[in-house]
Ligand SMILES: Nc1ncnc2c1ncn2[C@@H]1O[C@H](COP(=O)(O)OP(=O)(O)OP(=O)(O)O)[C@@H](O)[C@H]1O
């Protein structure tokens with residue numbers, strides 16, 4: 101775990117530091133003042149760019165641990181503050197997407213597994229292949245066209261309140277729910293073939309009781325680790341979807357930062373999102389362990 | 399499987415023949431025929447600069463397929479050898495490689511790809527490099543897992559005990575076992591790479607205008623969302639169908655080889 | 662009229678043309694309260710399939726392909742598709758061949774005993790759980806086992822759990838599919854004694870086993886299956902003393918040889 105965190109910090113630091121282009125020159129270029137050689141040299145010294153790499157890494161790490169992610173090349177504002185402002189938007193989006201994906205995938209997986217190899221299952225499987233084939237950004241544009249521009253049910257872009265999150269969450273959730281539905285289906289089918297399910301029938305339990313107690317609940321277990329992995333996908337997808345719908349979240353911030361080659365900002369957002377991803381994974385593992393140890397939740 | 403295979407083949411042929419059969423030059427501007435609806439002359443209409451959409455789609459196919467293929471091969475080129483070294487090599491190599499993979503995989507994939515792209519600035523080359531560099535670790539872990547499983551099989555152990563050389567063992571015993579799931583994953587991942595690359599192109603991180611590419615075309619079309627629907631439909635459907643083709647191919651291969659849940 | 666009557670029951674696998682075939686052929690036997698019918702036969706002859714078919718637990722492509730099953734005068738097959746499954750638990754209960762895979766690894770033993778009584782006898786869950794503790798004592802396990810998970814128990818203990826479930830359900834017919842397979846001799850005897858108790862309570866037991874000793878301990882009547890056919894039936898003593906069928910003869914002879922060798 102700590103090794104992974106160390107690895108993350110090194111990778112983040114190196115990719116951004118080794119990027120071609122002298123940060124001092126970039127900053128100077130952004131300020132439109134006469135960028136003399138002395139000024140650049142002074143700035144280099146101020147930024148600590150003259151030290152060897154390991155020292156620079158340690159200084160950077162110390163700052164990061166103190167919550168100082170540096171200042172944006174473009175605006176000069178502190179990166180950490182900007183990220184905090186954007187964070188709630190992305191978290192809300194992730195939450196709605198999760199709700200949507202979890203419910204749709206659960207319903208799809210159950211129906212598909214119960215009607216294995218029959219019409220509903222075939223439809224579901226076809227749907228899942230289709231859903232993962234449609235790119236997020238195009239789906240977003242289409243939804244926007246139909247529901248915002250034609251039907252005017254939702255604000256076109258930006259907008260305020262929770263309504264603004266519905267279309268983006270649908271966009272982001274579609275492919276995820278399809279992928280999850282497949283895993284859930286496989287998990288249910290695997291359990292349905294277990295001897296203990298048949299034995300539960302032999303005890304005289306009703307179909308519903310057997311399905312809920314002996315099939316559904318164990319089938320949820322693999323989904324929990326899947327949900328942990330999901331956040332990584334959501335954060336990545338947020339870059340695309342937030343840009344399409346102009347939602348001012350972390351994803352949009354990252355996308356803009358990459359377009360502007362605003363290295364400290366990229367570094368900050370990448371680090372934040374990766375940490376969120378790692379924490380989500382750890383939480384999922386913890387919940388999984390907890391449930392395994394106290395199986396009585398069933 | 400059949401459908402996926404045929405569709406993939408068709409798309410490859412279209413991509414290869416695209417520049418040849420395109421009715422017009424995908425780059426030539428014709429400001430008198432801006433935003434024309436699809437008609438007999440322009441089968442898929444024209445865009446905001448009067449360029450023929452059909453020609454741009456056909457010529458863009460090559461770019462999209464090639465860049466996805468390049469990104470996948472790039473990831474495979476690093477990932478597969480790394481996986482073999484970790485799976486067959488000594489403990490130290492395995493431990494080091496596994497740790498590196500863990501760290502790389504701790505990043506959300508698209509975020510890492512984006513960050514790596516940012517290092518060299520927006521261009522198709524850096525996009526492909528970035529995506530490939532973000533993806534190799536997944537392959538390394540995948541191959542390592544399969545090699546370890548293959549190694550545990552009795553007849554492979556027998557081979558080791560008989561003192562066959564490593565190369566021979568890999569070729570004769572291990573490769574045949576891991577090839578089917580690998581092919582399935584490659585096909586599925588090619589589809590995913592197409593989505594990723596065209597998404598990032600859409601955001602403006604990949605190939606730069608005026609080159610024809612599906613993601614870029616969609617990016618340019620978004621300003622004409624209401625007035626010129628065809629501008630958005632054509633490339634979107636093109637991407638979706640290509641990705642679908644790879645996914646169907648992958649699913650078909652999966653059924654064919656009888657591979658269970660991978661990727 | 663006996664409690665359970667099975668006539669010419671066949672079980673087959675569905676399939677087009679020659680792919681479809683019968684695996685179990687025309688089995689007939691009957692069983693009354695307090696009786697035990699022992700079913701012998703080597704691995705793969707279809708004993709378990711026969712047992713599943715009596716509980717309506719066959720999973721497609723397997724299904725009953727012919728014959729008749731009557732329970733207390735009511736025809737369960739042929740007829741209403743649900744008739745067999747309605748008898749499950751309350752009237753006919755099957756203890757599966759492998760106790761370790763029959764118990765759900767995610768539920769405590771107590772819950773698995775209790776849920777059966779809850780479903781079949783309409784007990785409240787709390788009462789059922791209390792009764793489960795008592796049942797555990799009856800099968801000579803500690804009360805604390807209620808909160809254990811199956812994988813924490815040995816094979817013999819798991820088999821006792823199945824017997825506890827049978828005690829709780831109190832069905833008229835109990836099908837015990839190889840209840841002593843894989844157990845040491847002492848544990849085996851314990852299990853057989855418990856089954857003897859169940860028999861004394863008036864359950865009719867269909868005891869499936871490869872083990873002649875176990876079967877002759879409990880069963881008045883036995884049947885011997887070979888390749889899906891019932892090749893010999895009759896009173897236990899008689900069949901063992903003067904087997905008619907070649908296969909049964911070989912089986913009893915082998916047993917005799919073994920005893921002679923051990924005595925030497
Ligand atoms: N789902 C199935 N599809 C096809 N054949 C099956 C299926 N289930 C069982 N069989 C076949 O039916 C035959 C009888 O199986 P069964 O489990 O009833 O044997 P058994 O007498 O209980 O053996 P054992 O003593 O090992 O438990 C076997 O030869 C098996 O191959």
Ligand SMILES: [Mg+2]
Nearest residue numbers: 708709758838
């Ligand atoms: Mg059996």
